[in-house]
Amino acid sequence: xxxxxxGAALLDYCKGEFAEHLRTSTSIxxxxxxxxxxxxxxxxxxxxLEQRALNMAHGKILDVGCGAGSHSLWLQNKGYQLKAIDISxxxxxVCKKRGIQHVEQIALMHETGTFDTILLLMNGTGIFExxxxxxxxxxxLKSLISDGGQILIDSSDIKYMYEDEDGxxxxxxxxxxxxELDYFLSYKGNSELPMKxxxxxxxxxxxxxxxxxxxxxxxADGPHYDYLARLTLAKNQTDNLLxxxxxxxxxxx
Numbered sequence: 608x609x610x611x612x613x614g615a616a617l618l619d620y621c622k623g624e625f626a627e628h629l630r631t632s633t634s635i636x637x638x639x640x641x642x643x644x645x646x647x648x649x650x651x652x653x654x655x656l657e658q659r660a661l662n663m664a665h666g667k668i669l670d671v672g673c674g675a676g677s678h679s680l681w682l683q684n685k686g687y688q689l690k691a692i693d694i695s696x697x698x699x700x701v702c703k704k705r706g707i708q709h710v711e712q713i714a715l716m717h718e719t720g721t722f723d724t725i726l727l728l729m730n731g732t733g734i735f736e737x738x739x740x741x742x743x744x745x746x747x748l749k750s751l752i753s754d755g756g757q758i759l760i761d762s763s764d765i766k767y768m769y770e771d772e773d774g775x776x777x778x779x780x781x782x783x784x785x786x787e788l789d790y791f792l793s794y795k796g797n798s799e800l801p802m803k804x805x806x807x808x809x810x811x812x813x814x815x816x817x818x819x820x821x822x823x824x825x826x827a828d829g830p831h832y833d834y835l836a837r838l839t840l841a842k843n844q845t846d847n848l849l850x851x852x853x854x855x856x857x858x859x860x
Contacts, residue, residue, distance in 0.1 A: 610693070610694055610695035610697070610698065610799065611695070611696075611697070611799065612792060612793065612794045612797050612798065612799040613629070613674075613695055613697065613698065613792060613794070613799060614695040614696055614697015614698050614699075614700070614701075615697055615794060615795075615797070616629050616643050616697075616794040616795075617643065617646060617674070617675050617695075617697050617698055617701045618697045618700060618701055619643075620643040620644065620646075620647065620675075621647075621675070621701045621704055621705070625643060625644075626795055627794070627795060628640045628641060628642050628643060629641040629642075629643055629792060629793070629794050630792070630793045630794070631790070631791065631792050632790075632791045633788040633789060633790050633791065633804070634788050634789040635768055635769070635788060636768065646674055646675040646677065647675050647677060648677055649677070649681075650681045653677070653678075654829065655827070655829065655830075656728075656761050656827060656829045656833060656834070656835040657678065657728055657729075657761075659826060659827055659835055660726060660728055660759040660761065660826075660835055661678060661681055661682060661726075663724075663757075663759060663826070663837070664682060664687065664724040664726065664759065665687075665723055665724055665757075666687075666688075666722070666723025666724055666753070666756070667687075667688045667689075667690075667720075667721075667722050667723045667724070667753075668682055668687050668688065668689045668690070668722060668723065668724045668725075668726065669689075669690050669691075669692065669718065669720065669722040669724070669725045669726065669751065670682070670689065670690070670691040670692070670726045671692055671715050671718075671725060671726060671727045671731070671734065672692075672693055672694075672715075672727065672728075672729070672731070672734055673691035673692060673693045673698065673702060673707075673710065674693060674695075674698050674729070675698065675701050675702070675705070676691055676698075676701065676702035676705050676707045676710070678726060678728060679691040679702065679707050679710070680705055680706065680707060683706075683707060683708065689707075689708075689709060690709045690710070690711065690720065690722075691707055691709065691710040691711075692710070692711050692712075692713050692714075692715070692718060693710075693712065694712065694713070694714050695712070696712055699711065699712040715734060715744070715747070715748075716744070716747055718751060720751065721751060721752070721753050721756075722751055722752060722753065722756060723752070723753050723755070723756045723757070724756065724757055724758075724759065725748060725751060725752060725756070725757070725758045725759070726759050726760075727748075727758070727759070727760040727761070728759075728760075728761055729761070730761060730762050730763065730804075730806060731759075731760035731761050731762060732760060732761075732762040732786075732805050732806060732807040732812065733762075733790075733804045733805055733806070734805075735805045735807075736802075736803035736804065736805055737787055737803055737805060738783070738784040738786070738787060738805065738807075738811075741805065741807070741815050742815055742818055742819055745815055745816060745819045745821060745838075746819040748838075749819060749820065749821055749838075749840065752839075752840065754840070755839075756839070756840070757837055757838065757839050758821075758837070758838035758839075759826075759835065759836075759837055759838075760812075760835075760836050760838065761829075761833060761834065761835045761836070762806055762807045762808075762809075762812065762833065762834065762836075763806050763829075763831070763832050763833040763834070764786075764806070764807075764808035764809065764832045764834075765785065765786055765788075765806045765832065766785060766808065766832075767832055769785060784811070786805055786806035786807055786808065786811070787803065787804075787805055788803075788804050788805070788806065789801050789802070789803065789804070790802045790803070790804035809825055809834050809836065812836060813836075816838055817841075820840070820841045821838045821839065821840065821841060822838065822839045822840070822841045823836055823837075823838050824836065824837050824839075
């Protein structure tokens with residue numbers, strides 16, 4: 608079961624039994640410390656892209672991978688109708704303790720509601736796991752948004768992590784897409800099951816969206832290769848291609 612250790616860390620912090628920080632690493636990076644307190648941050652402590660996404664949210668909202676519920680709590684306090692979901696039992700317990708009224712332990716692909724805004728933040732594309740699964744996930748997300756609805760999602764182009772001292776890239780072209788990583792997390796000596804985690808550069812996200820009939824626009828760039836995107840329903844395939852600056856061949860060509 609994924610996110611058991613993650614949930615335990617959130618519960619300890621919520622109960623005032625904080626012992627140590629989370630430790631994270633990936634298949635291309637060394638171990639780093641993730642302060643548990645960061646997951647309980649206030650709106651003022653959030654990065655600009657997260658603040659921007661929260662202020663763009665409207666209508667009935669779904670917060671996917673809600674974690675400790677900081678985004679959901681701010682939106683709920685603003686009066687929005689909101690549902691928060693996470694696969695971590697501990698995260699869901701913490702959200703309830705923090706006063707989030709509608710939270711459920713459920714995977715995205717089991718959600719069946721319809722929403723005006725769907726939020727996927729803190730590298731929202733990570734939940735797709737692999738490039739191969741990304742179109743399936745995007746297509747499912749598309750089925751959950753109302754007419755006029757939106758998906759707000761952030762990610763990063765991590766190509767910079769493959770740069771050498773001379774500015775060249777050491778990406779193995781035979782190893783698949785460079786944004787597919789293995790993600791490792793531990794807390795108090797206990798290790799989470801390794802997870803597949805996907806970072807998407809904007810061009811790749813846009814290409815995947817076109818394939819499933821979503822219009823993808825970049826809302827803003829962050830300070831370190833990250834970005835926020837807004838996905839909406841494309842009216843039709845031609846409209847989708849034209850709006851995104853891609854030539855659509857004339858009949859017979």
